[in-house]
Amino acid sequence: MDAILQAREKLLAVDCLKVLKENLTFKELSEEVDMPPGVLNRYINGYVLPKNSRAKSIIEAFIKERMSRILTEESCCERSKVVITSTILSQPFLLELISFRVNELFCDEKPTKVLTIEVDGIPLAVKVADFLGARSIYAKRKQEASLHGHYTSNNDHSHRSVATPLYLPKELLKRNDSVLIVDDVVRGGTAMQLLVSICNQVRCRICGMFSIFMTKRAYEMFSRDFKISYLVQIGDA
Template structure:
């Protein structure tokens, strides 16, 4: 490991610790990481960097359970079942931790592109695409003026409203492997539209992933459309 790689690893470990510290005491963080609370205090506050060995343990030690607990502490669900996940989707450092954990937990194959719907899923898609070294593409509810050809997916929702998403035709190619992601999956209607776009492009589905699943309906509808893995980091009751 050269100096640049070592420094990047150490700084990544500090990012992880600072993120985890937002919802934990130093004693709780010590119990989670196995590191002394006093040392953690110095790392979190930027007084000293962890050794490369400690940094690797911190970065590799954060798993699905820890991230799910962290996400659960960040979201708010009101009495009508609406989810406020802004504390997660606005935190790029947190989302950067989600990508490798999701890839491992759900055994997603490396995609050529990560596809989402504008707008709240874009930050997660960007993190997943960066981790996989894939393109990040997102469908919109309106057409870009300068784009001549689009892939279009349209569906009449349960509410009776017709929803259409557009993706520039050049964004996906036939035979591409595409991971469909979103910040939240509830009814599965948005995910079905994204899967329609993948099919229209002649591409293959590498998986469907969401930070949060509200109930099982959305995941079940997505699973009916593909044999690829379908999952969410956190499940909440509708």
């Protein structure tokens, strides 16, 4: 692991502790993360940073115990079938935490491009690509000027009869790329299928798929062919 990534993980671990400390005393926080109160005080107040192994354990514990609950509360998906991600996508801490998890899942696949669809997927793709050391690219629903033309998605494999096509400038994706496809919410999977169709035209490798929220149906559909992961399972619309 390079020094920059190690530093990011240490800072992220401190941010996790700060979020926990908002609702806990140092004694309660000490019991939750199994670390002395004095050590936690020094981390939170910026006197020292945790070592690599301790930083990773703090982040992983936070993800395991708190992540799903926070994302569910911030998206209102417990109270409504509508999943609202604007609050999540506007919080640097949550995006960094999600990107840490994606890096843990897909770094061994060595993606060179992180592909998404406008608009809501862009903040996630940018942060994930930054964490992975890749480049973020996104397809649009409107064809715009391009140096070498566009790849246009096809709907041949979609379960829906009609889907708005997506356009991606040809200069952004090459055959030797390894692509991680991401989005904030995946329900029926139509948008993901359209992005897959673009990758198939390029004949590049799809190394994985990720979404913050995903239905069980979409997961089962894509997991037959791709390495796929999500953070929160949601019901079908």
